[in-house]
Amino acid sequence: MMKISDLGEFSLIDRIRRKAFRSGDVLVGIGDDAAVLKVRGQSKRLLWTVDHVVEGIHFEKGEDWKRVGRKALARSLSDIAAMGGVPKHALVSLGLPRGMAVKKIDLFYEGFLKLAREFKVSLVGGDVTHSPKDFFSSVAVLGEVSRDRCILRKGARRRDALFVTGSLGGSLLGKHLRFRPRLREGAWLACEGIAAAMIDVSDGFLSDLGHILEESHVGASLDLRKIPISQAARIMAGRDGKTPLRHALEDGEDYELLFSSREKDFSWMKAFKKKFGIPVTCVGHVIHQPLKIFAHDEKNNTFEIKAKGFRHF
Numbered sequence: 001m002m003k004i005s006d007l008g009e010f011s012l013i014d015r016i017r018r019k020a021f022r023s024g025d026v027l028v029g030i031g032d033d034a035a036v037l038k039v040r041g042q043s044k045r046l047l048w049t050v051d052h053v054v055e056g057i058h059f060e061k062g063e064d065w066k067r068v069g070r071k072a073l074a075r076s077l078s079d080i081a082a083m084g085g086v087p088k089h090a091l092v093s094l095g096l097p098r099g100m101a102v103k104k105i106d107l108f109y110e111g112f113l114k115l116a117r118e119f120k121v122s123l124v125g126g127d128v129t130h131s132p133k134d135f136f137s138s139v140a141v142l143g144e145v146s147r148d149r150c151i152l153r154k155g156a157r158r159r160d161a162l163f164v165t166g167s168l169g170g171s172l173l174g175k176h177l178r179f180r181p182r183l184r185e186g187a188w189l190a191c192e193g194i195a196a197a198m199i200d201v202s203d204g205f206l207s208d209l210g211h212i213l214e215e216s217h218v219g220a221s222l223d224l225r226k227i228p229i230s231q232a233a234r235i236m237a238g239r240d241g242k243t244p245l246r247h248a249l250e251d252g253e254d255y256e257l258l259f260s261s262r263e264k265d266f267s268w269m270k271a272f273k274k275k276f277g278i279p280v281t282c283v284g285h286v287i288h289q290p291l292k293i294f295a296h297d298e299k300n301n302t303f304e305i306k307a308k309g310f311r312h313f
Contacts, residue, residue, distance in 0.1 A: 031215065032153050033082040033199060034143070045150050047143040049079040055134035059177065065104045067177040068137075069111030075202070076141040077119060077181035078255045082200040083152070084190025085145035087183065089124045090116065093138040095131035108137075119183060149190040151259070155197035156216035160260035160286040166278050168205050168254050169247035170232025176253035185276050186257055194268055198259035204250045208258055209293065210307025216260075219292035222284035222305075230254075249305075260286055 017030040027045065028036035034049035053072040055061065073090060080087045092112070096105070116123060121141065165182060182200070189195040197216055199208045205227075213219055224245060233247035272280050287294070295305045 028150075028152060033079040034085070036083070036145075036150055036152075043147055044144045045147045047080055047083050047085045047145055047150075048140070049076050049143075050138060050140040051075040051079065052136060052138050054136040063177070064111075065107035066111030066114075069108035069113075070115045071111075071177050072108070072137045072139050073112050073115050073121070073141075074179060074181050074255070076139045077115075077121070077183060078179075078200040078202065080141060080143040081181050081183040081186035082198050082257060083143070083145055084149050084186050084195065084198070085143040086187060087119055087121045087141050087143040089122045089142045091124060091140040092126035093140075094126070094128050095136040096128060097131050097133065097135060100135060104135075119181075145190070151186075151190050151195045151198040152215070153197055153199050153212050154215035154217075155195075156212050156218050156260040156286050157196065157262065158218060158286055158288045160196055160262050161266075161282050162209075162220060162222070162258070162260055162284045162286065163280050163282050164201070164205065164228065164256055164258045165280050166254070166256040167228040167230035168201065168233065168249070168256065169230050169244065169251045170234070170236045171251055171253040173232040173235060175230075175232060175255075179253075179255045181255060182257045185272070185278070188272070188275070189257070189259060192268065194261050194263050195257075195259040196262050198257055201254045201256045201258050202252060204252045205254070205258065206249050206293065206305065206307045207252075210291070212258070212260065213291050213293070213307075216286075217290045219287040219289035219294070220284055221287050222293065222295045224295050224297045226281055226283045228279065228281045228283075 026035065027038050034047040037046040037048060039046055053059065053068060053075065058071065059068050077087050113123065165185060186198065189198065197212050199212055201208050209220060227245060227248050229244045229248040233251065234244045236247050237244040269280050293305050293307060294302055296302050
């Protein structure tokens with residue numbers, strides 16, 4: 001009998017995707033950062049996403065519970081950002097060990113609600129159940145986007161330039177708990193017509209680039225000299241022996257935006273940095289060879305690399 005560990009995370013998702021029923025109101029279902037739902041008679045589309053935070057996987061025991069609550073919401077908000085949307089409402093479900101201190105839940109919601117107020121997200125309900133061992137949460141967020149501004153993973157085309165916001169790698173040193181979901185940045189990129197395909201970098205740059213390539217049926221050429229490497233990635237490289245570049249390419253939970261653009265005038269990059277205070281970097285371009293990723297290093301060597309990153313199974 002096949003086990004989940006044999007199948008793998010993304011093969012499991014695709015297995016469910018092939019079997020799932022889709023009504024006529026579903027414009028985009030399983031396979032993107034959020035589902036896109038049609039609303040009759042309106043110019044908006046609904047976005048619906050869900051994400052989990054599990055003790056021992058997304059945070060370690062002894063962590064600040066305000067940061068855990070903040071992260072629980074921020075992960076789902078990052079999915080809405082990747083669609084160019086605006087979050088509106090949230091549902092929270094919790095799995096709680098019987099002996100868990102009530103104070104921890106108070107702190108969880110303190111962190112959650114502080115971020116919710118910042119982005120004007122209403123907490124409208126949820127559920128609580130018993131967990132036999134560790135804490136977990138599931139946060140579903142409903143958002144909206146103009147029907148002509150919704151950015152999917154499948155929009156990349158040959159000769160598009162590839163961009164990423166911020167810097168990459170080393171999120172385990174703290175960024176994974178305190179990152180800011182790029183909601184304003186994603187909405188701006190969509191509204192200005194700059195992003196053609198977009199995803200948030202949660203599983204790792206190469207892995208999430210692979211999702212865009214798979215949905216768009218294209219490949220990519222990367223200039224490894226341009227990859228924006230974070231200081232945290234350099235610090236981690238000094239501890240574990242992996243190169244800073246490898247951390248930047250493979251580490252998960254950066255929650256930056258990775259997108260393709262057909263815009264040939266790059267003057268918008270200066271406006272982006274001035275408006276949001278973070279850089280955006282062109283790291284390569286889209287090619288016609290589906291699912292292939294070719295990299296160019298500082299010695300002008302060209303070689304193929306695989307879409308590596310975090311996998312749950």
